[in-house]
Amino acid sequence: MGAIDKELADFFGVSEQTINSWKTVHPEFLEALKAGKELADAEVADKLFQRATGYSHPAVKFFMYQGTVIREEYTEHYPPDTTAIIFWLKNRRSDLWRNAPPADDGEDGPGLKDPDPDV
Numbered sequence: 001m002g003a004i005d006k007e008l009a010d011f012f013g014v015s016e017q018t019i020n021s022w023k024t025v026h027p028e029f030l031e032a033l034k035a036g037k038e039l040a041d042a043e044v045a046d047k048l049f050q051r052a053t054g055y056s057h058p059a060v061k062f063f064m065y066q067g068t069v070i071r072e073e074y075t076e077h078y079p080p081d082t083t084a085i086i087f088w089l090k091n092r093r094s095d096l097w098r099n100a101p102p103a104d105d106g107e108d109g110p111g112l113k114d115p116d117p118d119v
Helices: 005-012 016-025 027-053 082-092
Strands: 055-065 068-078
Touching: 005 016, 016 027, 027 055, 027 082
Parallel strands: none
Antiparallel strands: 055 068
């Protein structure tokens, strides 16, 4: 699922050229590859979204108390991750979230000129 052509070629013991040929000769093979890649991309996007928004999941820990092993279920919480938030917004809302271009303070070139020097 989501394998690149080189990985597929290695798995099947053929060249990448053969993989490309199979895509042409067998449209169902190409469609299966596309579906696998789309599914993998969707799962990764979901995980990135979870990192950006924060998430929780059930977990288990074990510890000893007075010689007895205790199994304790709890909920593990992960807060939103700033880097994931920035990545998401820069890619999904680049119209609002992008690195500002460097300011042109005139130091590296000519500054603003008066359009009519006689005024």
